[in-house]
Amino acid sequence: MTEESAMMTCGELRRRLGPVLEGESEPEALNHLNACPHCRALADELIAIGRAGAHLPVQEPSRGLWGRILRAAEAEELIETSWAGQLAGRFGLFQPVAVNLSFAATLVVILLAAAALVGYPGLNLSPVSKQAADRIAVARTELALAPEYGDRYARHLDRIEEAVRDEVLLPDTQLTLVAQSNLDTLDRYIHQCQARLSTYPDDEFTRDELNRLYQQKTTLLQATLDPNWQTSVR
């Protein structure tokens, strides 16, 4: 998909992606996402990041934070406060009086960003995010980003396997048998490692081995989605 060939360009889509991911109905944007693998991959990455953010522990700001922000703003001469406001600030009570407009706008952005980081609500999956190819792209990205987290591997492998089941109907041929046999082997080894880790959770050797097996399984599953492979078995 190129910028020229779509009704909505990639640039336009990216400007409107935020509301779309939050569930706003924009048929043009959805059409573009269905047709453009690059934007779809971007959308799924954003959804994955949103999900990851949703799993972060919620952090409450300390009682003194607002006072420190006010004092910093005063030091920068961004705001002027009344005597009552100064007093309230010192006691951790929020009561700014005359706020510089640019400061207010900056503050809103910061607070929104902070809210997104500490407690971003789980994004609803739009129809777009259910694209199989995107799940694989996201899984691969996340594997590269966080290879040490075995549970993430497992979750994303599940996602990829779903995609393979949904998208690829491999006929019963020699290559399919090879793939299935090797997937079974890898699954068996993965279960061995998982069983051991349940007994020895700190066993780094087994954890490393498990990660290698996850990587191999991911590679093999991705290979079955490769057009060359699919052509071969037909």
Add this chain to the structure above:
Amino acid sequence: MPSRKTFLVLLSVLLLPAPLAAQRMERAFPSSADALVELRNQAGRVLVHGWDRPNVLVVYDRRSRSTDVHFDEGANRLLIHTQVLQGDIQASERVVDFEIWMPAAASLDLHLDVGEVEVDGLRDTTKVETVAAAVVLREVQGTIQVTTTSGPVSVTESAGRLNVVSVSGDLRFVNTPGRFLAARTASGSIHLEGALLDGGDYELSSHEGAIELWLPANASFELFARSLQGKVTNSFPLRPKSRGRLPPPNHARSLLGTVQSGAALLRASSFSGNISIEKR
């Protein structure tokens, strides 16, 4: 006027079933020394040789007319790919054998599903990916990357940066004095035979298969060998590490130490396979 005999011969050729009509063809392409040659083939025997001429020669043999071979020439790149013209043909009819001569300094990117691959004489980047095809590399240098699902891999007399990964294929390395070797197979075995380079980094791992190392008696290396459920045996005089963390009790089948001056780094690990380090 053709004779009756000639007519019958012509008729028999025309009526020859397509699958039996093997076709041997030859194509030549000019090429720069640093070109990239890509081959995408589904089944067959593929031989690739490096040579000193500035062109690529491709000889191929289709086992049936149900497949076709395409050549796409780009800037500094030649893509050769086979295409199945009929979807419901038998596996044997998909076979296309290739023999390719290409500049030794050019790069190769080869994909083959089933059959066998043999490469020799290349010096730059060699990338081979197969599903069930066996891979044999001889006298190859540079960066070598091989990935197979179940195909065995054999690398001999090659010096380069080797990265070989397979799920169930056996991996064999004989006289591969490169500075870097990473070999990984899940259920296959690994055999390494030959000298290690000073400063070399060799990492071998298999989940279940055996790992065998046959090294010269004067080999010098730091050894990190671990098998969780298998045995680790070593015939070299090993100086245990005097400092550093001792292996935890559940790694009782580990050997960590220095042989000679520890000039190379050798790591071998397996979950349940045996590891042996023997003198050649």
